[in-house]
Amino acid sequence: MNAPMILSPDALAKIDRALAKYPADQRRSAVMAALTIAQDEKGWLSPETMDFVAQYLGIPPIAVYEVATFYTMYDVKPVGRHKIAICTNLPCALQGANVAAEHLKKALGVGFNETTPDGAFTLKEAECFGACGDAPVLLVNNKRMCCAMTPDKLDALLKELK
Amino acid sequence: MGLPVPPFPTDSYGPDAIIMKGLDGLNWRLKDYEARGGYAALKKVLSEKIPPDQIVAELKKSALRGRGGAGFPTGLKWSFMPRQFPGAKYLVCNSDEGEPGTFKDRDLLRYNPHALIEGMIIGGYAMGTTVGYNYVHGEIWDVFERCEEALDEARAAGYLGRNILGSGFDFQLYNHHGYGAYICGEETGLLESLEGKKGMPRFKPPFPASYGLYCKPTTINNTETFAAVPWIIVNGAEAFLSLGRPNNGGTKIFSVSGDVERPGNFEVRLGTPFATLLEMAGGMRGRRRLKACIPGGSSMPVLPEDIMMKTDMDYDSIAKAGSMLGSGAVIIMDETRCMVRSLLRLSYFYFEESCGQCTPCREGTGWLYRMVDRIEHGKGRMEDLDLLTNVSDNIAGRTICALGDAAALPVKSFIKHFRDEFVHHIEHGKCLVPDYL
Numbered sequence A: 001m002n003a004p005m006i007l008s009p010d011a012l013a014k015i016d017r018a019l020a021k022y023p024a025d026q027r028r029s030a031v032m033a034a035l036t037i038a039q040d041e042k043g044w045l046s047p048e049t050m051d052f053v054a055q056y057l058g059i060p061p062i063a064v065y066e067v068a069t070f071y072t073m074y075d076v077k078p079v080g081r082h083k084i085a086i087c088t089n090l091p092c093a094l095q096g097a098n099v100a101a102e103h104l105k106k107a108l109g110v111g112f113n114e115t116t117p118d119g120a121f122t123l124k125e126a127e128c129f130g131a132c133g134d135a136p137v138l139l140v141n142n143k144r145m146c147c148a149m150t151p152d153k154l155d156a157l158l159k160e161l162k
Numbered sequence B: 001m002g003l004p005v006p007p008f009p010t011d012s013y014g015p016d017a018i019i020m021k022g023l024d025g026l027n028w029r030l031k032d033y034e035a036r037g038g039y040a041a042l043k044k045v046l047s048e049k050i051p052p053d054q055i056v057a058e059l060k061k062s063a064l065r066g067r068g069g070a071g072f073p074t075g076l077k078w079s080f081m082p083r084q085f086p087g088a089k090y091l092v093c094n095s096d097e098g099e100p101g102t103f104k105d106r107d108l109l110r111y112n113p114h115a116l117i118e119g120m121i122i123g124g125y126a127m128g129t130t131v132g133y134n135y136v137h138g139e140i141w142d143v144f145e146r147c148e149e150a151l152d153e154a155r156a157a158g159y160l161g162r163n164i165l166g167s168g169f170d171f172q173l174y175n176h177h178g179y180g181a182y183i184c185g186e187e188t189g190l191l192e193s194l195e196g197k198k199g200m201p202r203f204k205p206p207f208p209a210s211y212g213l214y215c216k217p218t219t220i221n222n223t224e225t226f227a228a229v230p231w232i233i234v235n236g237a238e239a240f241l242s243l244g245r246p247n248n249g250g251t252k253i254f255s256v257s258g259d260v261e262r263p264g265n266f267e268v269r270l271g272t273p274f275a276t277l278l279e280m281a282g283g284m285r286g287r288r289r290l291k292a293c294i295p296g297g298s299s300m301p302v303l304p305e306d307i308m309m310k311t312d313m314d315y316d317s318i319a320k321a322g323s324m325l326g327s328g329a330v331i332i333m334d335e336t337r338c339m340v341r342s343l344l345r346l347s348y349f350y351f352e353e354s355c356g357q358c359t360p361c362r363e364g365t366g367w368l369y370r371m372v373d374r375i376e377h378g379k380g381r382m383e384d385l386d387l388l389t390n391v392s393d394n395i396a397g398r399t400i401c402a403l404g405d406a407a408a409l410p411v412k413s414f415i416k417h418f419r420d421e422f423v424h425h426i427e428h429g430k431c432l433v434p435d436y437l
Helices: A009-019 A027-042 A047-057 A061-070 A097-108 A151-161 B030-035 B040-047 B052-062 B074-079 B104-111 B113-127 B141-156 B187-194 B223-235 B237-243 B274-280 B315-321 B339-353 B359-376 B383-395 B403-428
Strands: A082-087 A121-126 A138-140 A144-146 B090-095 B131-136 B172-177 B218-222 B251-258 B264-269 B290-294 B329-334
Touching: A009 A027, A009 A047, A027 A047, A027 A061, A027 B172, A047 A061, A082 A097, A097 A121, A097 A151, A144 B141, B030 B113, B030 B141, B040 B113, B040 B223, B052 B074, B052 B113, B052 B223, B052 B237, B074 B113, B074 B218, B090 B113, B090 B187, B090 B223, B104 B113, B104 B141, B104 B223, B104 B251, B113 B131, B113 B141, B113 B172, B113 B218, B113 B223, B131 B141, B131 B187, B141 B172, B187 B218, B218 B223, B223 B237, B223 B251, B251 B274, B264 B274, B274 B329, B290 B339, B290 B403, B339 B359, B339 B403, B359 B383, B359 B403, B383 B403
Parallel strands: A082 A121, B090 B131, B090 B218, B131 B172, B251 B329
Antiparallel strands: A082 A138, A138 A144, B251 B264, B290 B329
């Protein structure tokens, strides 16, 4: 097959390392890691990217699509450069998460599931991160957790990311 | 605001801590763990060639119960594994900690990862498995990376791999990273996810002990459960049991969140009075009065102040009080909190996280959410209260997994204990208390 290489050699090496964790006949187990690596490189998971992952793992494309759409941290539509997901579940809400969420909406001028016109930020409402003691808590691009986010710290974060 | 930042005092988790004892947030590496006496249990097991059956018997005697939510006796679970089954068998750790209010495994994984690794190796030895997976919650990427580093350390030191410490026993362990699905905390949903599929729970039986990961016999335990094993091997089942109460052995890490001065993780003896735990968390924030507490994570029934203050924190006492210890997530709500609004947020969560596989849960969670939503927003009808209970009863026990029950229990208990607030909302279209959740 001569499908174009959608991912970099570096990304493929990372996927290969993930594959090595599972039995040789269970390549499908690496689909979550592969999608994570692909999303980190591409910013979001386009159908072309998902098809490439399917081909690389040797599984049907539908098996990749259904995973990408089931787990909330995969983005199958484009998002801003910085995706900010803030948990507003009950324990966090009791510790100021809604105040933090309102502050973010005001500062960015967008609501949940919206992206700023300059494409810099997408704001998301998220469910439990398992970090309730650190509330208000948010994630930047799925991987950077920011804890105890007071309005001052939120402003500093947005300034840093801009 | 926020959990203690490393380095923090080594007694931060409480004076009776055994798993989290001596941690300062920075001393997570292999050499630190060994300096605290780590891997002594594994060495003892392998050098004395302790028979696997004896390890399982010891765990039964210790009354160690599952720390993830169900509280199932660990020794009994381990005894279900068909040791003699030829071919692959698997050991899985459920670190997919996403039950609202629970944040203990995150601390365990980032500040004491080798306790889990050692517990899993001993588990592998006891159950005759040679491969294990640690499924880490999707949202804690930095913790996943630390777990990877800790595994590298354990491999380099010869604690993992072939012929561990010259014993002839082989065991390999890998971390698997989730990516955002509460349902994967359910053990068979987790197995599906490990296999690279949507995390939709499996019908049981067959149970994982006969048909688990890749259709092979599999045992799944929570992070904290595995981490307690080394201490039991070194100090003995009786010592562990005596830390707690009969049928409730050992210590338990409680995650205290909500309206307290110092939200945090506290490892206390099972049977510790709730009031003591509340005090460890600095007491009520702003010296307000306790109104309600969910003692075991958002899926467990809420209890009002008068019942909670009389309750001790162990599996049997909390069950007697009308709730469950669950994952040990203690969510505290003070007198200013609106119970309708609190329930609304939880109902949204279960609606959002239902995997959609079973009709009662897929349709019922949305129905519950919409009803609580209209009560909260002044459009409720008095008959909604009975309907909420009725829908809850028609979800609970009628689904493949416990998410259905988890969605139903809060609804029923909130209405049972705080019915007047729901009635007030319906009659007056507003809260009994200031509205600022």
